[in-house]
Amino acid sequence: MAAPIVQQVVDWDDYVGRFEAIQSVEVKPRVTGYLQSVNFRDGQYVQAGQTLFTVDSRPAQAQLDQARAQLARAEATLVNARTELARSQTLAASRAASQEEVEARQAAVRAGQADVNAARAAVRAQQLTVGFTRVTAPISGRVSERLVDVGNSVTADQTVLTTIVSTNPIHFAFEGSEALLLKYQRQKAGAERGTPVRIRLQDESTYAHAGTLDFVDTVIDTGAGTVRARAIVQNPDGFLKPGMFGHMRLAGSDPYRALLIPDTAVVTDAARKVVYVVDKEGKVVARPVDLGPLSGNLRVVRSGLSPNERVVIGGIQRATPGQKVQAKAGRIPAPAAPEARPEAPNYAPPSSIATPVGAAR
Known part of the structure; x- marks a missing residue:
């Protein structure tokens, strides 16, 4: 005991x-064209912003050059319109030109400025398109295998080139x-x-x-x-x-004070669980208990037992309630480290295991 x-x-x-x-991204191109190069190894760890694929940039570069030429033309037209406006304003001051002519020149300047702004926006858009021919990693993580080989045509925002997971x-x-x-x-x-x-x-x-x-x-x-x-x-x-x-x-709980006894000391009596204790007169008494989880090889007792009672931990098969015995003092070993179970259900009953506070798990 x-x-x-x-x-x-x-x-x-x-x-x-x-x-x-936590993050998983499908890498897709943002331009349509032919894949020119693959710049990573399958399964490699990549950093955000690292170039993974290159799409043929020549068509996009040609469109950028065309947009820049349109911008140069618009800027030249605007310079000419401003010169014409200045001349008309000078003539109007000496009453050699009408006010209507001045207003027409002012409208031409405003139209020219708008054309320049539109041309600059077109240049920026084409610069983005050229930049998008470099397909970069949107996040840092492990890249999967490439799904498209060099030479194949890829479609903007549709073709999946690879995936990256953080x-x-x-x-x-x-x-x-x-x-x-x-x-x-x-x-x-x-x-x-x-x-x-x-x-x-x-x-x-x-x-x-x-x-x-x-x-x-x-x-x-x-x-x-x-x-x-x-x-x-x-x-x-x-x-x-x-x-x-x-x-x-x-x-599953905050730390709490528990009584621990060997799981082998628990006896099933119909629908209840009992432990045998030896009272002051040396007689065996069956105590119904409310059990908790296992802590290593020991069982948590939630209620039905007090800390100073003497629990029968050996020879239980020979113990009979009401029998007077000559008990020998024993010792309950400290809880062993919980062993991993080979199989586990989708979820276990509440409090499936307990560990001492601060113990390694």
């Missing part, structure tokens, strides 16, 4: 989900039950932005990747009775890839 261990613990709930890129940080998306969401909201724990999470991959035995809850959807899926949520995880080395499957534990 031994007294329960008293310890501060935190409940963790289990989920499964997949990693998702790598750091990365999202972990999962779904939880409506029951868990209600529990979190009533306890004001577990469903708030910034709540800690721990994640392990399929081939890992520990929850080595730390993150925080980033988003909980505002709508419940009426068909499945679940709510979508996601966590944000730092990924500086890019090891975590979008689409990877993972198991996640979300802190």
Whole structure:
């Protein structure tokens, strides 16, 4: 027999989900033409603004030269109109020209200025078109394989050349039950932005990747009775890839004081759970208890047991309520580190596991 261990613990709930890129972009050209070059390696990490593809710029350059010529013509016409206006104003001052002629020259200057402005706008537009023949990365991230080879024709805003996904940080998306969401909201724990999470991959035995809850959807899926949520995880080395499957534990409670006993000390009696304790007279007494999650190899007891009671932890199969026994003092070992489960459901019951506060998970 031994007294329960008293310890501060935190409940963790289990989920499964997949990693998702925070940003994902389809790279498309903004001009129509023939692809001239590819300037990256498939799978390479690229920086925002880096040139990925080049479209043949000669047609766009010819249109730019034409627009510049139109601008030069408009500017020459405007200079001539201003000269004519100055001459008419001089003649009008000596009454050698009419006021109507002056006003006509002024209108010609205004029209010439408008033509210059339009020509300058056309030049800027063509400069943009020439610039768009260089297809650059809109974001920093890992580029996929090229989908179009050099020599093929591409169409502006339609042809997908490749895709880019951001790598750091990365999202972990999962779904939880409506029951868990209600529990979190009533306890004001577990469903708030910034709540800690721990994640392990399929081939890992520990929850080595730390993150925080980033988003909980505002709508419940009426068909499945679940709510979508996601966590944000730092990924500086890019090891975590979008689409990877993972198991996640979300802190489902604030730290609380718990009694811990070996899970093997719990006996099922019909629909209830009981533990055997030895009273002051040395008799075995069955105590109905309300159980919580596992903490390593120990079970959290929420109610029904007091810290100073002596719990039967060995030879339970020989214990009978009301029987007088000669108990031997024993010792409950400290909680072992929680082991990763080989399989996990879409969501676990509330408080699927508990860990001591401050313990490595």
